[in-house]
Every structure is written in C-alpha cells, then in structure tokens.
Amino acid sequence: MSDRATPLGAETTVHERADDLDPTDCARELLAAVRTGDSPDPYLERLAQYDETALEPLRSDPALALAFWSNCYNAGTQLLLSRRPELYENQLRFFRFFGATALTVAGADLSLDAIEHGIVRGTRTKYGLGYLPQVLAGRFERRYSLSDPDPRVHFALNCGATSCPAIRVYDADRIDEQLDQATRAYLDATVDYDPDAGVVTVPKLFLWYRGDFGGGSGIRNLLREYGAIPGDASPRLRHRDWDWSLAPGKFAE
Structure with missing residues (x-):
C-alpha cells in the first residue's frame, strides 16, 4: 500500500464519494484502490457501515453477488498480506491467515474462509473435496450464501500464492464474460x-x-x-x- 500523504480536501472527497456508492460499486472501488496504491480506508469504512437492507440485492442477483464477493475476497487478501504478512508466513497459515478478519461488511467481520466457503461456494467446507456442507457456517454466511455456486469463481479468487489466478476487478454487468476470460487464461497457463x-x-x-x-x-x-x-x-x-x-x-x- 502507498504511504504517501493525501491532502485533507482530497481525502474528504474520497470519503464523500464512498458514502454515495452502493455495495457492489464500493467493493469494486476498494479493489481498484488496492491495485493503484490509493487509500482503501474510505471504502472499507463504507462496507462496514452498510446495513443488511443495502445488501439485499446480493441475495437475489447472482451476478451482483459474484462480482461483489470476488472483489471483497481479492481486496481482503491483498490487505491482509500488506498489513499482517506474518499470518501468511506462519506454519498455521490455513487457520491464522484464512481465518483472520479480512474486512467487515454490514457490521459482520469476515475472514477469507467465510467469504469463499461460507458464501461464494454455497456453504461448503474447504475439506471433503467439495462434496461436504459446512455445518458451522454463521448466520451471515448462510444468509448470503450462493444457492447455485459457479465453479469458475475458483479462477477468480486469489489467496496470495504463486499458483493462484491473477486478480481482476469484476463488474456485475460483465461478470459472465470476465469469468470466462479468467478461466481461459488460467487454464491456458496451468x-x-x-x-x-x-x-x-x-x-x-x-x-x-x-x-x-x-x-x-x-x-x-x-x-x-x-x-x-x-x-x-x-x-x-x-x-x-x-x-x-x-x-x-x-x-x-
């Protein structure tokens, strides 16, 4: 992340802009800020402030949900790597890194595991080769869990490892095309x-x-x-x- 100072007026403008964004646009702008090295904090604060009414469209529109949660996951990964790299480098990475709070959405502290397995994969455990349900998922994950998970999302989520697919900023109105592109690029390379x-x-x-x-x-x-x-x-x-x-x-x- 960039450590450069931001003029007070510019920072205020960014906060005001974040306040006007809907959740899907806010997640997209968060990941874009992470990519460019701009401050992610206004977007993180806005994501935390939404109430569940604002998130309601995510429960009925799979395209919105896939774009939103993919951008949240990838931004959360990069922020954890930047701010708490020792979690990834720890031998207990699979618990400490993937189980740590990556970001907060509508007041709910979410780990990478919660986003990927509790929501995007339709409340399936990360163990069991994709055949077993996640019996201990929390209320928030169950509420926003995708009922018909798209397996192509595996080519969109980046956990920080060299073998992971490249990160893209996803748009709800282009998500199918973008997932096709991500899938083809990853398969071509691997x-x-x-x-x-x-x-x-x-x-x-x-x-x-x-x-x-x-x-x-x-x-x-x-x-x-x-x-x-x-x-x-x-x-x-x-x-x-x-x-x-x-x-x-x-x-x-």
Whole structure:
C-alpha cells in the first residue's frame, strides 16, 4: 500500500464519494484502490457501515453477488498480506491467515474462509473435496450464501500464492464474460495435455474442489469447453503441486 500523504480536501472527497456508492460499486472501488496504491480506508469504512437492507440485492442477483464477493475476497487478501504478512508466513497459515478478519461488511467481520466457503461456494467446507456442507457456517454466511455456486469463481479468487489466478476487478454487468476470460487464461497457463500418455495435468484446486466441478467428468467437460483438451479426449487427471510461495499484487494486465 502507498504511504504517501493525501491532502485533507482530497481525502474528504474520497470519503464523500464512498458514502454515495452502493455495495457492489464500493467493493469494486476498494479493489481498484488496492491495485493503484490509493487509500482503501474510505471504502472499507463504507462496507462496514452498510446495513443488511443495502445488501439485499446480493441475495437475489447472482451476478451482483459474484462480482461483489470476488472483489471483497481479492481486496481482503491483498490487505491482509500488506498489513499482517506474518499470518501468511506462519506454519498455521490455513487457520491464522484464512481465518483472520479480512474486512467487515454490514457490521459482520469476515475472514477469507467465510467469504469463499461460507458464501461464494454455497456453504461448503474447504475439506471433503467439495462434496461436504459446512455445518458451522454463521448466520451471515448462510444468509448470503450462493444457492447455485459457479465453479469458475475458483479462477477468480486469489489467496496470495504463486499458483493462484491473477486478480481482476469484476463488474456485475460483465461478470459472465470476465469469468470466462479468467478461466481461459488460467487454464491456458496451468494445464498440460499429453495425448500420447492419455494424461492431463491440472492445478491442485481441481482436486481440492473436485465436487464443485462435478467430479472427474465435470472437470473434463470444463477442459473441453475451454479448449484445454480436445473435444473427444477423456484423459486421466494428474494434479500439479501447488506453489504456496507468496506472490502479492498479482493483477492481470
């Protein structure tokens, strides 16, 4: 994050602008500020101040919800990496980093796990290969949980690791197109198909969240749809090791 001083008048203007934003626009502007190194605080404060009435459209419009929560997750990741890097570097990363409060929305302190697994993935545990529900999800997560999760969101969420997909700022009116773009770019960069061996090597997230993609057949269908394997191919799946080395600021060009 930038440490440069901001003139008082300019800071006031940013706060006033944040106050006029609806939640989806506020999340988008938050991630844009994180990318450019501007102060995220006005947008963080506004997200925390919304009441649940303001968030009501997220419960009925999947496009709004996907854009909002993807931008919140990616901004939250970058803010945690910037402000509390020791959590990621800790051996207990999976509890301390992913379980720490990343940002506050409508008064609810949310971790990355709460956003990803409690809301975006439809209240599914991060264990169990994508087949098991998350039985201990809180009221807030259950209220905003997506009823029909889009597996392409796995190619939109960035947790700070080198193997993660690039970060994009998502717009509700273009979310389907943007998720297609993110999916194609990630698969192009990470999938290797060996027709002679009848094997396709895919990122580890296809194992961790196998159920989200509809099992092996669903994964192969996705790979065919995005041209990662030929339309008539049905290769065995091999999973590439995940590189957890820290890679902050991995924004798409």
